[in-house]
Amino acid sequence: MTQPGPEDPRSADPRAGAAPAGGAEEPRGVDSRGAVDLSALAGGQQGQQGQQSRPSRPTGAAQQPAASGGGQGADSWVIAVQAQQLQQVVQLSSQAPVVVLIHGADDASEQMRTRLEDAVDAQQGRVLMAEIDASSPEIAQAQGADQVPVATAFLGGRPVGEFDASVPAEQLDQLVPQLVQAATQNGMTEPLPPQSTRAAGGAEAEPELPPEHQKAHDALEAGDLDGAVAAYEEALRQKPGDEDATVGLARVKLMKRTQDADVEQVRRAAADAPDDVDAQTAVADVDVLGGHVEDAFARLVRFIQQHPGEDRETARAHLVELYSIVGDSDPRVNKSRQQLARALF
Known part of the structure; x- marks a missing residue:
């Protein structure tokens, strides 16, 4: 796996080209011939603004709590996403490496998918895997979309290598640890929390959700952020103290606020x-x-x-909402709450 040079991940542009970072030579077995150009999807197909990208379960700092499955499943760091969610997935590679797999329903896809899932979950949060179904319209229209399965690794917001089913199984097992090693060299050492649950047979076990929560989840699956907001708001009308709905609503609103954001322009x-x-x-x-x-x-x-004045209250309310998105149990939230108290009083 090619390794990017050290850099501030915030300076990495997810719209960078698909060439490996640092100009390093790709190792034998990494084959991008006929591969879908994921960097084009990551940059969006609407000019300078990236498309909205939302994993089926929000991940990283904006994740849903992993389902425990009542002890019937194992923690997993594999999620299923839509093609239009890729920008957000790529942004997560500033926290930990991300492997994006475009797969079909064929045997080769299933074998590669299972092998990569096992390799990713073995790293216990040091790498994330996002799976995209090649039958989605965005992928079906892409050049080379028939060349599946194909996976692209992202690190620090940049693609660092592509590989397909021609990679031998034993070499595929080594690629994920190599990616984690490259991330460690770039200072990415904090593991991500579990993103899903794998049942005993290896499939993801989805928790049963309340009706309005299920509506929100289905809306997110369809890329309908407004529908998800409406479902969570209805859940709160039915049960004002619904903490999961409160947090879910805050997370979806964050997605809406950032779906068309040009990060460099926002920072400027x-x-x-x-x-x-x-x-x-x-x-x-x-x-x-x-x-x-x-x-x-x-x-x-x-x-x-x-x-x-009023700006202080606006910023305070916004900060409290971000606390709920990250999670009250996160030590960074506790530390910031103490700093906020000192700033206010």
């Missing part, structure tokens, strides 16, 4: 307008989505400390 706007609460909350959103949680929290706490 925040740098040019340090006293603009909207600019500061916008960059905090993309930081949380990209895994830079502490940076997002520190930015808003600092703004709150320096700006009394």
Whole structure:
């Protein structure tokens, strides 16, 4: 697996070309001939703004709690996503390496899929795998889409290698650890929480959801963020104290706010307008989505400390919502809450 040179992951552009980073030669067995150009999908097909990208279960800092399955399944770091969700998946590669597998229903796809799932889950959160069904319209229309299965590895927001079913099984087992090693060399050492549950047979075991939560989940599967918002809001009307619906609603709203965001433009706007609460909350959103949680929290706490009045309350409410997205049990949330208390009082 090719390895990118050390860099601040926030400077990595997910719209970069598919050439391996650092100009290093690809190892034998990594074959991109006929592969789908995932970097084009990652950059979106609508000019400079990337398409909205949302995993079927929000991941990384914006994830749903992994299902315990009542002890009947094993934690997994494999998720199924839609093609239009790829931008968000690529952003997660600033936290940990991401392997994106485009697969069909053929035997070769199933064998490669199972092998990679086992290799990824063996790393216990040091790498994430996102699976895309090749029958989706976005993939079916892409050049070379018939060349499945094919997988592309992303690190720091950049593609670092592609491989297909021609890679020998034993070599495929080595590729994931090599990717983790490259991530470690770039300072990515924190494992991600589980993203799903694998049943004993190796398939994902989905938890049974309340009706409105299931509607929200189905809407997310279809890329309908407005529908997901409406479903979570209805769940809260039916049960005002529904914590899962509250958190789910906050997470979907984060997706809506960032779905068309140009990260570089958002950062420039925040740098040019340090006293603009909207600019500061916008960059905090993309930081949380990209895994830079502490940076997002520190930015808003600092703004709150320096700006009394209505802007302070706007920033405080936004920060509290980001706390709920990350999770109250996260130590970064506890630390920031203490800093917020000092900033307020």
